[in-house]
Amino acid sequence: MPARKSTSGHKPSARRMLASELARLREESGKSLGELADETTYDRAYLHKLEKGDRIGSPEVVRALDGVYDTGNHLSLLWELATEDAIPDKYKRFMELEKETTYRYQYSPGTVPGLLQTEAYAREVLRAGRPRSADELEEQVAARLARQEWLRQPDRPHYRVLLDEAVLCRATQNATTRQEQLDRLIHMADPPYTVIQVLPFSAGLHDLLGGTLTLLWLPNGDSVAYVESTISGDLYEDAADVERLRLSYDLLRDSALPPRESVALIQRMMEDSSTCSTRDST
Incomplete structure (x- = not known):
């Protein structure tokens, strides 16, 4: 039959x-x-x-x-x-390219990137978005944490993250959640594989404040960019578009604190529990 x-x-x-x-x-x-x-x-x-x-x-x-x-x-x-x-097609394409990447650069103006989030922090970020049932929330937290296996691979790509200072000093509903997240960032900083730099408030205004930028370098020399806000995301594969976004990233990196100073700042903020409402801008 x-x-x-x-x-x-x-x-x-x-x-x-x-x-x-x-x-x-x-x-x-x-x-x-x-x-x-x-x-x-x-x-x-x-x-x-x-x-x-x-x-x-x-x-x-x-x-x-x-x-x-x-x-x-x-x-x-x-x-x-x-x-x-459940992942939108545009982001599926990004995830396919992500598996091939040799270098990943990222800038986040608002929250710690998903690849570096603790479980408690991820849960609070997702809960702050659209309404979800308890089951759906836990499933999305689990899916986010599962993607972090990408950073545990022995042949993992080089990962550089620029975090706006606001990301670090923004309070969470549970103070322990923020402390644990800052501690995670300190322990995840592992040059040359994972480099974390802080963009201080003193860097001023720039053209990437509107959303998260991720740049991926592929083995064939091509690169792509993904720009994401809280409600949408756009994948750029055209060389001219990617080059423009890469220039914006490079300019931000020039204004960021060096890796060691960045980790030291995170350490100080964790130790004195300071938030945006309790400390002066750097």
């Missing part, structure tokens, strides 16, 4: 494949949702949402299900693919 073709004509999404696999595995195991909840310690209603595809879950629940079903890391791999399904 020939293989059954999809009536929709479209390739099923990884999210739908994950949901279908979860439902199949439970059916084959003969377990009820209640029994599965007892074995994984996750709520049965939440597990049901995973099987319906309403939620994609977190790495923790998927690892627990891999353990219950003895599927190795099969479900975890499907989960990694499923997290990419």
Whole structure:
């Protein structure tokens, strides 16, 4: 009998494949949702949402299900693919290029970049955006943290980050969250692989204040730029556009504190718990 073709004509999404696999595995195991909840310690209603595809879950629940079903890391791999399904096409293209990059330069005027965020900081940043259910929030936090594996690879690209001073001194709802985030930045600074520089308030106005800029250098010598605000993002691959944005970045880097002075400033701010409202501009 020939293989059954999809009536929709479209390739099923990884999210739908994950949901279908979860439902199949439970059916084959003969377990009820209640029994599965007892074995994984996750709520049965939440597990049901995973099987319906309403939620994609977190790495923790998927690892627990891999353990219950003895599927190795099969479900975890499907989960990694499923997290990419919700990403806009423009950003998917950026992520594809990101995997090939040899150098990554980034400037952030408002928040610590996702690759350097702690779990608590990421949760607060995402909670401050559009309304999300508790499940959706935790899934997005998990997806953001999963992308940080990029920085743990032995052959990781060189990563240079310019942080506006406002990023460092802005208060968080929980003071401990900010302290832990500053500590993370200090420990992540690892030249030449990860270089962190602070752009002080004294640098004044510049043309990148409107959003985050990321520059990627590819093995073939090409480079691309991604400019992102809180509501949109634009990928630039035209050489002239990228060169213009690269010049803006270079001018900012010239005004930034050297790496050692930047780390020392972060250390001081962490130790005295100073924020924008409690300290003078540098």
